[in-house]
Amino acid sequence: MARESAAESPPNIRLGLRENWAQFALLVLINAFVGGMVGIERTVVPLIGSEEFQIASTTLIVSFIASFGVVKAFANLVSGQMADLWGRKRVLVLGWLVGLPVPFMIIWAPSWGWVIVANALLGINQGLAWSMTVIMKVDLVGPKSRGLAVGLNEFAGYLAVGLTAFVTGYLASEYGLRPTPIYLGIGYACLGTLLSVLLVRDTRDHVRLEASSHMEQSPPVGFREVFALATFKDRNLFAASQAGLVNNLNDGMSWGIFPLFFASFGLGFERIGILKAVYPATWGILQIATGPLSDRWGRKGLIVAGMWVQAVGLFLTALTRGFEWWLLASLLIGLGTAMVYPSLIAAVSDAARPTWRARALSVYRFWRDLGYAIGALSAGLIADRFGLAWAIASVAALTFVSGTIVAFAMRERSPSEAR
Known part of the structure; x- marks a missing residue:
């Protein structure tokens, strides 16, 4: 990749949202389909476990999220290296091909093990x-415009x-949890597969063009070094991860x-x-x-405040009872996550050079999505021992602590200082 970045890019390649709006809009649409694949599970799959398969253990029910989180984390970890070696489009198409069997497996699952494999x-x-x-x-x-790009994505x-969580909840109330x-x-x-293959x-x-605009030529950086930087050696990348x-x-x-x-x-x-839809929407x-x-104000303040709002x-979800209180809590969690999510990805992009940015984002996304498995299993264990409200409150406390770590560890960097 380092050698590739030194090569001249084709003369018709330009950077910018306006210059690349058609491809950008296509990728926005494709990511809506990617998100929809997760949305089909947000409401109905935990209830399939408890209602259809009569699983009493919360830990066992959330095991499908653990399988999803661990596998997604490692897929993230290798995706940047694959993208640099094979090209972004090939990796995108591969991701869709692997996802094609998932809805069929959930529809036809004769046992909970099928759901875990599907995830x-x-x-x-x-x-x-x-x-x-x-x-x-x-x-x-x-x-x-990294913050804008990530925000739209x-x-x-x-x-x-x-x-999708809202629609599946409605369909489940009318027609049952499956199919x-x-x-x-x-x-x-x-649709996601066809658009990715054809368009x-x-x-x-574009990466080569951006890399060529840097005055200094950075030496090649291996994956181990990128992993170390994104995990603990660079304080901004550590805080983000x-x-x-x-x-x-x-x-x-x-x-x-x-x-x-x-x-x-x-x-x-x-x-x-409705409650499951309000938060991600x-x-x-x-x-x-x-x-x-985050492009205008910087990343750090939005990340810290967002973690605290979450x-x-x-806490409000755990300590209150009633649809209206839970609706307010879901709005707050959604607001806090909206402040955090694009700011974190943009902060990682700021701290990494173009030649190893894809790998840095992959390492960040590895740690980020490992949280799915850790959160599901730890919450399941706490819920089985102390109750569901205790599981929610424990995660709330950890979220507040994480925001405090960012407040002390991360150095603010203006977009003009991005590498």
Whole structure:
């Protein structure tokens, strides 16, 4: 990759959102389909475990999230290296091909083991396909609009998560948990695969163009060094990685625990679907604003405040009873996550050079998405021993601590200082 960056890029290659709007918009649409694949599971799959398979253990029910999180984390880890070696488009298409069987496996699953395996495949799909849509958008726009690029990408993905969670909750209330709500996933998978194969163009030439604009030529950086930098050696990358892990830790907890928590108070499928939709939809929509704001105001303040707002929303969920309070809490969690999510990815992009940015983002996303597994399993264990409310409150406290670590560890960097 280092040798490639020194090569001249084709003369028609330019950086910027306006210059690449058609490909950028296509990638936004494709990431909506990627997000929709997760959305089909947000409301109905935990309830399939408890209602259809009669699983009493919370830890066993959330095991499907653990399989998803671990596999997605490792798919993220290798996705940047694969993208640099094979090209972004090939990795995107591979991610979709792996995801095609997932909705069929959930529809036909005769046992919970099938659901766990399906979520392992979904983890590969998300780790490769979502990673590529982020990386390709950052490649296209250049250093001045990273927050906007990430905000639009995550807006599309998580709005699709929220809308699909709502629709599947409604369909489940009308037609049952399977198969009707899962039909959406078949459509998402087929459309995402076709668009990726037929219309997406690779963006490695944009990386070469950006790298050639740097006055100094950086020496090649190996994957081990990038992993160390993104994990602990660079304080900004360390702060971002731990915050990303805790952010998805509380998301993994809410994915598995919230439907069971709400159902334990007699809430029906449709209202659970509304609560499960409000959080990611708020998160998705507000990133249109928070992504560009991080370009103007900087990353650190939004990350710290966002983690603390998430913590307030999680405490409110654990300590209150009733649909209206939980709706307010879901809005707060969505607001906090919208402040954090694009700012973290943009902060990692700022701290990494173009020649190893894809790998740095992959390491960050490895730690971030490992949080799904840690959050689901730890919350399940706490819930089985102490109750669902204790599981939610414990994650809320950890989220507050993570925001405090960012406040002390991260150095603010203006976008003009991005490498």
